[in-house]
Amino acid sequence: MARSLLGNPVNRVDGPVKVTGQARYAADNNPPDLCHGYLLTSTIANGMVLSMDLGAAEQSGGVIAIYTPDNRLPLHGEPPFLPNVLGERRRPLSDHEVRYHGQIIGVVVADTFEQARDAAALIRVAYRELPPNSSFEENLDRGEQPPFVGLPLGVPVDIGVASIDDALAASQVTQATTYRHPPRHHNAMEPHSAVAVWKGDELTIYSGTQGPAAHAEELAVALAVDKTKVHVVSPHVGGGFGGKAFTWAPTLLAAAAARSLGRPVKIVTTREQLYTVTGHRSAVVQTMTLGAREDGTLNAIKHHSFTEALVEDPGVRTTLSFYATPNLQLRLLCPPGMNLPTPTILRAPGDETGSFALECAMDELAIRLQMDPIDLRLKNYLRTSLQTGLPYSSKHLDECYRVGAARFGWSRRRAAPRSVSDGDWLVGMGMASAVLAAGRAATTVRVLFRADGTAAVATATADLGTGMWTILAMMGAESLGIPVDRIRPSIGDSRLPVGPGSAPYGAIGSAATATVMPAVRDAADNAIAALIQHGVTHRRSPLRGLSVEQVRYRDGKLSGGGTTIGFGELLTTTRTREHGATTTNEVKESTEYVFGSYAAHFCEVRVNRFTGEALLSRMTTVVDAGTILNEKTARNQITGGVIFGIGPALFEGGHVEASTGRIDNANLADYLIPVNTDVPDIDVVFLDHPDPNVSPVGARGLGELGTIGSAAAVVNAVCNATGKRIRDLPITPDKLFE
Amino acid sequence: MRAFTFDTPATVADAVAQAGDGSAYLAGGTTLVDLMKLDAMTPTRVLDINRLPMRGIRLEGARLSVGALERMSDVADHPMVRARYPVVAEALLRSASPQVRNMASIGGNLLQRTRCGYFRDPDTPCNKRAPGTGCPARDGHNRAHAILGTSNDCVATHPSDLAVALVALDASVLLRNRTGERIVRLDDIYRLPENTPHLENQLHPGELLTEVSIPALDWARRSTYVKVRDRQSYEFALTSAAVALDVRGGMIRNARVAAGGVGTKPWRLPAVERALTGRPMRLDTFESAVAHAADGARPLAHNRFKPALLRRTIVRALTGLED
Ligand SMILES: Cc1cc2nc3c(=O)[nH]c(=O)nc-3n(C[C@H](O)[C@H](O)[C@H](O)COP(=O)(O)OP(=O)(O)OC[C@H]3O[C@@H](n4cnc5c(N)ncnc54)[C@H](O)[C@@H]3O)c2cc1C
Ligand code: SF4
Secondary structure, three states, rough: OOOOOOOOOOOOOOOHHHOOOOOOHHHOOOOOOOOEEEEEOOOOOOEEEEEOOOOOHHOOOOEEEEEOOOOOOOOOOOOOOOHHHOOOOOOOOOOEEOOOOOEEEEEEEEOOOHHHHHHHHEEEEEEEEEOOOOOOOOHHHHOEOOOOOOOOOOOOEOOOOOOOHHHHHHHEEEEEEEEEEEOOOOOOOOOOOEEEEEEOOEEEEEOOOOOHHHHHHHHHHOOOOOOOHHHOOOOOOOOOOOOOOOOOHHHHHHHHHHHHHOOOOEEEEHHHHHHHOOOEEEEEEEEEEEEEEEOOEEEEEEEEEEEOOOOOOOHHHHOOEEEEEEEEEEHHHHHHOOOOEEEEOOOOHHHHHHHHHHHHHHHHHHHOOOOOHHHHHOOOOOOOOOOOOOOOOOOOOHHHHHHHHHHHHHHHHOOOOOOOOOOOOEEEEEEEEEEEEEEOEEEEEEEEOOOOOOEEEEOOOOOOOHHHHHHHHHHHHHHHHHHHHEEEEEEOOOOOOOOOOHHHOOOOOOHHHHHHHHHHHHHHHHHHHHHHHHHHHHHOOOOOOHHHHOOOEEEOEEEOEEEEHHHHHHHHHHHOOEEEEEEEEEOOOOOOOOEEEEEEEEEEEEEEEEOOOOOEEEEEEEEEEEEEHHHHHHHHHHHHHHHHHHHHOOOOOOOOOOOOEEEEEEEOOOOOOOHHHHHOEEEEOOOOOOOOOOOOOOOOOOOOOOOOOOOHHHHHHHEEEHHHOOOOOOOOOHHHHH | OOEEEEOOOOOOHHHHHHHHOHHHHOOOOOOOOHHOOOOOOOOOOEEEEOOOOOOOOEEEEOEEEEEEEOOOHHHHHHHHHHOOOOOHHHHHHOOHHHHHHHHOOOOHHHOOOOOOOOOOOOOOOOOOOOOOOOHHHHHHOOOOOOEOOOOOOOOOOOOOOHHHHHOOOOOOOOOOOEEEEEEEHHHHHHHHHHHHOOOOEOOOOOOEEEEEEEEEOHHHHOOEEEEEEOOOOOOOOOEEEEEEEEOOEEEEEEEEEEOOOOOOOEOHHHHHHHOOOEEEOHHHHHHHHHHHOOOOOOOOOOOOHHHHHHHHHHHHHHHOOOO
16 A cells, blocks of 8 residues: 555644634534524622513613523533533523622523623622632631542542551651642633524534534433434534533523524633633642652652542542552542532643642652652652552653653753853753553444545544544545545544443543544454445445455455456445445453553743743653654644643633632633743654554554643753742742742 | 714814714724723724824934824834834833734823723722722732832723833823813823822823824933733733933943833832932942832732832843943
């Protein structure tokens, strides 16, 4: 066959439609007779809606309907399992209670978005207001062990001796440090939007989602219809980051309002509303206590973490998979009943926060022991799972350190802070590691040969900007031996084939590529077998009568008995539009290995000696994630991930007003994310060692790897530059200038 | 956004004749339209002034005159501005983003409204937006707020970087109203909040800012603008300093210093200017001159760092003017 595409940089197949504005995102759909819903949100954080004066709004131009807790849209049941734990459980408008500032308390539907928005502003709401419990800091001593929810989240972990404190006390060196993250918001470019169209009892909904099939299921539960009646269309997603993994109220309300009005309804969440109605990452306080020998060997780790509510688990996942230690204790505590918006998962859930604490603590320990931070990490290199004792498959993190150190010039780092400067700028270097538990899930893929000479490859996953369209096309081309431009990938639609288990959730956990790729290969093999079967049995086929064994498929052609025929020609001859197979790829939990993906980050920072601004001058990230399928999309994921980690290090954080529960910076001018000038050159290197144990393709997940540990690399570099150890993110100039 | 009437006057006379209470001029719209969408400004009449002949950057005698409709990016790029008043060009280039600067006018920049988050959110009280309702910023989130010129009724920062540079240069503005024209020093245009924070400047209702006039100042060629902020673009100042020095033979003969991000209006610092004058051009001069830069400051819970940061910002700016 032609030169393999895999491992080479391939341009995005969806690039042209995106740069020319032809890609249709959810809100770009404008079916006939469309009307627009606008969400009305609460201006208190705790209490009751007593009454709503709708008079002026009802008289306002173009208004069609106003839904409130007194005029509810019927929404039923509770979300199914995962979203019940990780999304918002309560149905919007279901009662008069207000639990957080910015909670949905009404929907105004009008002919235009502007009319709906302006009418919503005319609604006067009378509340019975109670003092809000919205201060994270004031709740720190109210933490409780969260109840078991059927997932490993929040479940205590104890490894080694009975008392971790004894183990720490027995260590030659102990170090206890506390690290803080403010709340973090996804801030995907595309806001949550939905356009709902009912035909009889069937719903078609255009709504950006990471998992179209799960989205359909969640909608079906809420609308009390069979899930086959719900068709989710979401070919392009303008960023998800976990915020579009589950179904949030705006989508439910669009569907319910459209049903009630008998007209299509579009709801586009405003930027400000996104901060409260579509989930966020909880603020986190973590205490990391390390016990070690003077030579750096870890003896005990005690990692306690405190979050607003049980969702992500920055205690467990990360620390379990970084370093060898005979003794380990992990705890997660949450306070009950805070008046804050619902937290959910966010890119690198748990791992981003956990790696920040652990990788900063390791840097602090290295400084204390006067060791090179890389040597300390190598000293505690983890080769077998702390929990199961199984070996890590194809782990090359040590090579990441080595290659990264050489490329970055780590040997030029001076251990003593403030020893390097460039004019008025203090220069520092820092590093950190990243470990991502590399999962792979079951999925189902359909491969169909078509009479027009193309092949359709379809599965109900999503492209969040992650490159899934391209990877699917490439893998289809590779498996069928035909050029990429003859592959017709399909994703982002709930009617496409869906796998079992968590597969409906599509693109989560950085596992989409690792999951879908081997499945495409298997599905292609089955489709080829089906094609051959068709060729030897169809009465019009020139191959008819041959045995299956006599026919070979190669590069889009079947040959046997002296005849060679392209599949398009064959199907044309047999008057068959398309033929192929749908294949479910089961994944057995490995009993021999544990899987991770790895990276080492290196960062150079400059800090102004007068005024304390920290500017990143360069970063190097070396990645070990098995086979790299498309260098271009992989590099894009890592670069984007590193920037996603720089964000909380230097800029990001929601400001919740303790006295009102209001988020003070719920917009993109005041909630700071890095802009181009803040982002340094990021040198990304892939080791590209195929992992034969994960799948025949050898690829592990990498989407979240860039984000894990990168904030710690920044913090460690700042400490090397200035001697100041910042444990409370973000690092703003006021923390550094004095 | 509330309903409003919209007109596009063709002459300055026409514009001021149509303007009055409840009207707003629309220049680049980068402040006005934002605030109208948020319902923080609700003019009943909007007058688009972009057709008015208020453009041009030219020398008038020794002064540099800049039409109120000149865009921030064009002024920042202008060779005369860059050569004679680097502090102006730098203040502009460190403002907003290229997209905003391409759209935003000089007049609109000087008259832009505060970035106080409560002012922008009509669901919260705010004396500036709704007189008498209170000032939640005093006990709320006030990292970006002012420490100088504040009152119990308002602690909002004046957001313009350009205004800081122009106040340092003693610039004036030309105002047109129905009865005629007047020239006012920019420094005098801005009011302190006192107990009337809703009155931000001395413009009469309907008055139009037509031109900015910068006096000749030979030694302003040695000037700079330093802005400290939480990110490197698209962000307002935590503190900023506009400085110009007349240095001869290693001695400072004259100085201009103004600060941003700290005051309820652009904050000229005459005491620092005096302390620099007649002293050698050296770090210890700078450090002792700024000792009293933040005298009278009333820091708030989240901006206690500002007095010290302000002093350091000025020192950094001054060291930047060393040969
Ligand atoms: C994201 C963002 C970041 C920003 N960052 C910065 C920054 O870092 N530094 C900075 O200095 N600015 C910053 N700005 C503010 C920006 O500079 C101002 O919005 C802009 O200069 C206003 O000019 P305009 O022509 O768009 O004014 P408009 O929005 O049209 O008008 C602003 C106000 O002035 C009035 N007005 C306008 N022209 C006249 C006139 N000729 N006579 C009388 N009244 C008039 C209007 O009625 C209105 O009240 C930022 C803005 C944004 C959106
Ligand atoms: S500081 Fe001024 S603008 Fe801000 S809330 Fe107070 S009164 Fe309003």
